[in-house]
Amino acid sequence: MRRSAMKISPKKLLAYLILGAWSALSVFLVVWVIMASLKTTRGLFGKPWSLPTSPVFENYVKAWVSNRFEHYFLNSFLVVSCSVVALLLVAVPAAYVLSRGQFKGRRTLLNFFIFGMGIPIPLLFIPLVVLTTELGIVDTLVGLSVVYVSIALPFTIYVLQGFFSSLPSELESAAIIDGCSDWQVFWHVMLPLAAPGAATVAILNFVALWNEYQISLVLINSPENRTLSLGIYSLITSMQYSGGNWPGLFAGVTIVMVPTVALYIFLSERMISGITMGGVK
Amino acid sequence: MKSSASRFALSVLTIASGLAAFSGASQASELTFWSMWNEPEPQAEALRAIMDAYTKAHPETTFKVVWNGRQNQTKLRGALQAGTKVDFMDQDGDQLAGGLQKQGQAYQLDEALGEGFKDTLLPGAYDLYAEGGKHFQIPYVYNTVNFWYDKEIMKEAGGTPPKTWTELLSLCEAVGKTGKHALVVEGNDTAYTLLYFSNLLERELGPNAVIKTFEDKSGKAWLDPAVLDSAKKAYSLWDSCIAADARGFQYPAGQQTIALGDSMAELVGSWLPTELSSSTGSDFAWGAFNFPEVEGGKGKQTDLQVALLSMMVLKDAPHPQEAIDFLKYLTGAEAQQVLVEKGGVGVTAKGVAWPEVLTDAYEAAQNATTLTNIYGGMSINYADFYTTKFAPEHNKMFLGQITPEDFVKMMSEETKAYWAGK
Amino acid sequence: MRRRMVTLFLAPAVILYLGFVVLPALQAFYLSFFQTSGFKDQEKWVGLGNYVQLASDPIFWLAVTHMLLILLVGGVAVFGFAFLFTMLVNSGLWGKKLFRALIFMPNIIAMVGLSTFWSFVFMPRYGLLTNFFKSIGLDTLAGVAWTAPEHVFWAMLVGIVWIFAGFFTILVLAGADKIPTDMFDAARIEGASNRQMFRWITVPMIWDVIVITMVLWVIEAIKMMEYPYAFGGPNIDQNLYTPAIYLFIMGFGQRDPVYQLGYATAIGVAMFVFTIVAVLLVGAVSRRERVEF
Numbered sequence: 001m002r003r004s005a006m007k008i009s010p011k012k013l014l015a016y017l018i019l020g021a022w023s024a025l026s027v028f029l030v031v032w033v034i035m036a037s038l039k040t041t042r043g044l045f046g047k048p049w050s051l052p053t054s055p056v057f058e059n060y061v062k063a064w065v066s067n068r069f070e071h072y073f074l075n076s077f078l079v080v081s082c083s084v085v086a087l088l089l090v091a092v093p094a095a096y097v098l099s100r101g102q103f104k105g106r107r108t109l110l111n112f113f114i115f116g117m118g119i120p121i122p123l124l125f126i127p128l129v130v131l132t133t134e135l136g137i138v139d140t141l142v143g144l145s146v147v148y149v150s151i152a153l154p155f156t157i158y159v160l161q162g163f164f165s166s167l168p169s170e171l172e173s174a175a176i177i178d179g180c181s182d183w184q185v186f187w188h189v190m191l192p193l194a195a196p197g198a199a200t201v202a203i204l205n206f207v208a209l210w211n212e213y214q215i216s217l218v219l220i221n222s223p224e225n226r227t228l229s230l231g232i233y234s235l236i237t238s239m240q241y242s243g244g245n246w247p248g249l250f251a252g253v254t255i256v257m258v259p260t261v262a263l264y265i266f267l268s269e270r271m272i273s274g275i276t277m278g279g280v281k
Numbered sequence: 282m283k284s285s286a287s288r289f290a291l292s293v294l295t296i297a298s299g300l301a302a303f304s305g306a307s308q309a310s311e312l313t314f315w316s317m318w319n320e321p322e323p324q325a326e327a328l329r330a331i332m333d334a335y336t337k338a339h340p341e342t343t344f345k346v347v348w349n350g351r352q353n354q355t356k357l358r359g360a361l362q363a364g365t366k367v368d369f370m371d372q373d374g375d376q377l378a379g380g381l382q383k384q385g386q387a388y389q390l391d392e393a394l395g396e397g398f399k400d401t402l403l404p405g406a407y408d409l410y411a412e413g414g415k416h417f418q419i420p421y422v423y424n425t426v427n428f429w430y431d432k433e434i435m436k437e438a439g440g441t442p443p444k445t446w447t448e449l450l451s452l453c454e455a456v457g458k459t460g461k462h463a464l465v466v467e468g469n470d471t472a473y474t475l476l477y478f479s480n481l482l483e484r485e486l487g488p489n490a491v492i493k494t495f496e497d498k499s500g501k502a503w504l505d506p507a508v509l510d511s512a513k514k515a516y517s518l519w520d521s522c523i524a525a526d527a528r529g530f531q532y533p534a535g536q537q538t539i540a541l542g543d544s545m546a547e548l549v550g551s552w553l554p555t556e557l558s559s560s561t562g563s564d565f566a567w568g569a570f571n572f573p574e575v576e577g578g579k580g581k582q583t584d585l586q587v588a589l590l591s592m593m594v595l596k597d598a599p600h601p602q603e604a605i606d607f608l609k610y611l612t613g614a615e616a617q618q619v620l621v622e623k624g625g626v627g628v629t630a631k632g633v634a635w636p637e638v639l640t641d642a643y644e645a646a647q648n649a650t651t652l653t654n655i656y657g658g659m660s661i662n663y664a665d666f667y668t669t670k671f672a673p674e675h676n677k678m679f680l681g682q683i684t685p686e687d688f689v690k691m692m693s694e695e696t697k698a699y700w701a702g703k
Numbered sequence: 704m705r706r707r708m709v710t711l712f713l714a715p716a717v718i719l720y721l722g723f724v725v726l727p728a729l730q731a732f733y734l735s736f737f738q739t740s741g742f743k744d745q746e747k748w749v750g751l752g753n754y755v756q757l758a759s760d761p762i763f764w765l766a767v768t769h770m771l772l773i774l775l776v777g778g779v780a781v782f783g784f785a786f787l788f789t790m791l792v793n794s795g796l797w798g799k800k801l802f803r804a805l806i807f808m809p810n811i812i813a814m815v816g817l818s819t820f821w822s823f824v825f826m827p828r829y830g831l832l833t834n835f836f837k838s839i840g841l842d843t844l845a846g847v848a849w850t851a852p853e854h855v856f857w858a859m860l861v862g863i864v865w866i867f868a869g870f871f872t873i874l875v876l877a878g879a880d881k882i883p884t885d886m887f888d889a890a891r892i893e894g895a896s897n898r899q900m901f902r903w904i905t906v907p908m909i910w911d912v913i914v915i916t917m918v919l920w921v922i923e924a925i926k927m928m929e930y931p932y933a934f935g936g937p938n939i940d941q942n943l944y945t946p947a948i949y950l951f952i953m954g955f956g957q958r959d960p961v962y963q964l965g966y967a968t969a970i971g972v973a974m975f976v977f978t979i980v981a982v983l984l985v986g987a988v989s990r991r992e993r994v995e996f
Contacts, residue, residue, distance in 0.1 A: 011794075011897070012794070012795075012796065015791040015794055015796055016796065018787070018788075018791060019788065019791055019792065019796070019802045019806075020802075022784075022788070022805075022806060023801075023802055023805035023806060025865070026805045026806070026808040026809055026869075027805065029809070029812075029817070029820050032820070032831075033816075033819075033820055036823075041537075041559070041560050042541065042560065045537065045541060045829045046541075048823070048829065048830070048831050048834055049831065049834060049835070049838075062321070066320060066321040067320070067321060068320070089715075090715040090716050090719060091716060093711075093712035093713075093715075093716075094712055094713050094715070094716035094717075096712065097708070097709050097712040097713055098713070101709055103706070103709055109713070109717075113716075113720060116720065116724050116725075117922065118922055118978050118979070118982060119724065119728055119975065119978075120922075120925060120926035120947070120971065120974045120975055120978055121926055122926055122928060122946075122947040122950045122951065122970075122971055122974060123728060123731050123968070123971030123972065123974060123975050124724065124727045124728060124731065124971075125950065125951065125954060125955075125967075125971070126731065126734065126954050126964050126967060126968050126971075127726075127727030127728070127730040127731045127734065127968075128723065128727050129359065130730070131722075131723070131726075131727055131730075133362060133363040133364070136364075138359075138363045139359075139360065139363060139365070146719070146723065147723055149719060150719040150720060150722070150723035150724050151723070151724060153716055153719060153720050153724070154720075154724075157716065182705050182708045183708060186708075207811050210813070211811070211812070211813035211814065211815075213813065213814060213815050213929045213933070214928050214929050214932075214947075214951075217951075218951070218955065221349075221356040221357075221359050221360045221363075222347055222356075222360070223320075223347055223348060223349060224347075228813070229813050229814075229815050229816075232813065232815045232816055232819070233815055233933065234319070234350055236815075236819065236933075236936060236937065237319070237350045237351060237352070237936075237937045238319035238320075238321065238322070238350055240532060240533045240556075240937070241319060241322055241351070241533075241556050242319075242321060242322060242556070242559060244533045244534070244536070244537045244540075244557075244560060245559065246823065249819055250819065253816040253819055253820070256812075256813055256816055257812050257813070257816055260811050260812060260813075261808070261811070261812070264804075264808065264811050268804040268807070268808075269800070269804075271807075271811070272803060272804070272807060272873050272877075273877075351937070351958050352937070352957060352958055354958075355955060355956050355957065355958065358962070359955070376958070376959065384740065384745075467938075468848070468850075468851060468852070469850070469852075469855075469935075469936075469938050469939075469940045470938050471938070525846070525848070526827040526828055526846060526847075526848040526851075527827070527848075528848055528851040528852070529826075529827040529848025529849060529850040529851035529854070529855070530826075530827055530848075530850070531822065531826070531850050531935075531936055531938070531940075532936070532937075532938050534826055534827070534828075534829070537829075538828070543828075660959065664959065664961075665961060665963075667959070668956075668959040668961055669762070669961070673762075673941050677852070680851070680852055682852060682853070
């Protein structure tokens with residue numbers, strides 16, 4: 001008995017060490033970036049590992065005001081909220097029909113959507129610029145939202161239809177027997193059941209779009225329409241010409257990072273279960 | 282009054298002229314300006330002050346500015362295709378010349394500015410980016426290419442600004458003995474590293490040597506021993522002048538080393554003191570010297586590579602005339618003075634003194650015997666070859682990934698292929 | 704279910720999908736047969752010309768090499784860590800949820816933000832890594848310039864592995880969670896070690912999940928753009944090019960105007976072909992017995 005007890009301990013210790021070290025790196029990044037943002041450039045270059053001697057809060061003021069992060073924050077918030085809401089409005093009904101409907105070609109149509117997950121987004125860069133230009137919505141937040149919703153459809157429908165498929169059909173049949181129309185079945189029975197799946201998919205898309213970078217890089221030109229990721233990128237370019245202001249850059253990164261991390265602390269379980277829902281049936 | 286008729290006529294005239302004056306004054310135009318500066322930069326502040334002053338003097342002209350940062354031309358191009366209307370923009374003159382100007386998106390200025398405009402600017406400035414005698418750009422900021430150095434470190438090493446290549450190498454050794462690095466480079470900036478090779482070739486073979494070498498359609502000009510020699514000399518800087526880890530510096534990490542007192546100098550444009558001003562503080566002792574001569578070469582130390590920043594009016598600008606009027610004001614003494622004081626840059630107008638920290642550069646600009654384009658000038662007429670082949674391959678040679686011999690051979694073959702495909 | 708409801712419910716999704724995903728993809732194919740710089744009056748039909756040029760373009764093949772390195776070397780590292788962490792987390796440790804959350808965390812922070820951190824880690828002379836080596840006396844390692852051309856790709860890959868190892872750990876872990884615990888209990892009674900249990904119970908039973916994650920990784924590796932692009936900054940080195948980045952540079956450029964839109968879309972089409980081939984390969988290679996339970 002004692003032998004097996006001793007045998008487990010060092011292995012478990014090693015496991016804790018490995019996992020602990022890796023996890024600590026995540027924490028370290030957040031902490032270090034915040035600390036770096038409070039230093040001066042000379043301080044950061046001189047002693048990158050140490051705590052800031054006298055915190056320079058004006059790095060934040062500069063990032064927020066003269067580098068317009070308040071503006072970018074608003075843009076990101078608008079685009080992402082509207083996109084997620086629109087995405088749900090479009091994807092939930094579609095996924096419902098694709099998973100529980102009975103019509104010819106249902107499987108094919110579903111696979112058609114899922115196939116979209118394999119289309120590399122860079123392939124679409126140039127045609128999307130041309131298309132949104134012709135529609136007059138290039139370089140606008142509206143155009144960006146429309147593209148976001150469209151590109152998120154394959155994955156979202158994939159996850160949602162998986163979720164819908166797993167719902168029991170007895171309630172549905174019972175409702176129909178009771179004389180409910182198809183619409184009432186959807187609205188009163190299936191939709192409430194779908195709420196957790198929809199919520200998770202919403203959170204996942206919110207995070208993904210909040211941090212989205214390549215599509216906005218291509219579609220957005222004017223500084224006033226920049227989202228937060230573009231804001232950080234523009235901060236990278238602008239800091240180069242202002243004496244290499246890395247602390248200012250890290251202040252911008254913190255502004256972007258802290259809200260998501262804070263949200264994550266509360267919603268991590270939700271997010272993680274949502275991802276696994278899609279990949280693991 | 283003589284008669285009621287004349288009274289009537291007079292009142293009509295008065296009213297008519299009053300109306301005319303009124304309608305003339307209400308010709309309000311909002312000029313859209315896309316700028317290469319980032320909003321917090323001092324140059325942007327200077328431009329804002331200038332635009333405010335102009336609006337005060339001409340209330341009917343207001344400005345709508347988009348501060349895009351250095352990728353201005355790229356962003357503007359996308360916007361133009363989307364139908365966005367822009368009046369004028371600015372960017373590095375050579376990039377404009379190889380970009381929007383070449384694509385016919387620029388408004389021709391000769392008619393509006395006339396013959397005499399050239400003489401309001403420093404010699405050679407107005408013509409530098411002209412195409413076949415036609416002018417599309419108004420240069421307003423003047424950058425020269427020099428070795429920018431920390432006077433303290435040079436003093437400590439007991440050195441003086443070198444006049445020849447050999448003197449430069451001995452200066453490097455002297456600085457090395459004090460424990461500092463003589464030169465620093467930005468390893469990943471293919472344009473900056475090109476300054477050494479292009480200047481060396483121009484010192485050996487004379488001004489515009491790089492272009493002339495490229496324009497030999499057989500590609501054989503690259504095999505001239507002077508070319509290989511320049512490449513080798515550039516690479517030899519790593520022996521005693523540049524620290525080995527500089528090959529990994531991603532811009533702007535390299536130039537920070539000067540602000541932090543690790544390195545003495547960098548071969549770069551005169552924008553460096555302004556870019557580093559918040560790291561160096563205002564009491565940094567900047568000095569600049571021109572690229573030294575190469576023994577036995579044709580180029581003189583007073584031949585200068587320059588990079589002018591220009592304003593350009595768009596061909597489809599909604600208010601071209603008003604834009605040009607503003608740009609005339611911008612290159613006038615008053616506005617240029619503001620650029621010097623608030624922006625900390627060298628300017629193109631004749632007779633306006635540059636900021637004190639750029640004194641050496643101003644002297645170089647005034648005493649320049651020939652002006653050539655920065656980085657050898659390939660970016661103007663051969664932009665795609667420059668971006669896809671010349672600059673990256675040279676950087677590989679400079680960082681030691683291919684030998685100078687392979688580099689010149691490759692350039693020779695690629696040049697031949699380029700001209701064959703035309 | 705009535706036809707009207709079906710069409711009504713599907714219409715918006717189908718319209719958006721066709722209009723903004725499928726149609727642009729088809730347009731991309733079409734555009735790849737032209738040489739154009741975007742202004743309408745400068746279009747020129749070149750047929751397969753772009754593809755011929757692509758086949759002999761050393762920069763493209765450099766980008767493809769990088770893509771393959773990310774896919775294979777990166778993939779081995781990512782999945783190696785994912786399996787390792789799954790095995791460790793499931794070996795009866797305390798704090799499973801905490802570890803899971805922390806390992807996944809890099810995926811919720813913007814990649815462009817993460818890249819600023821990692822660039823600073825690898826900066827020569829002043830970066831975190833160099834300073835760390837200096838402080839423990841490893842001067843030769845401290846002298847290495849991690850962002851020099853010969854190393855910068857690997858420096859970049861470290862960040863990618865770190866981010867995606869977290870993502871795929873979660874997926875594999877979720878799959879492993881579905882395995883009924885009595886299997887493990889029975890095996891433990893028989894005296895199996897953690898590693899044996901992982902190899903002979905976990906892996907076969909979550910093979911489905913593994914295949915799906917491999918497909919996801921393949922798709923991601925082929926279209927990898929955001930992290931390397933941000934890591935390379937506004938003067939991105941060719942040594943960091945992936946096909947997606949090369950596409951962007953050729954189509955939009957950074958500071959130097961290139962604007963070869965037709966050529967850029969040809970690169971995109973090539974990426975699409977890679978994706979299809981790779982997914983089919985994964986499907987073929989993973990033809991194994993599925994264990995039902």
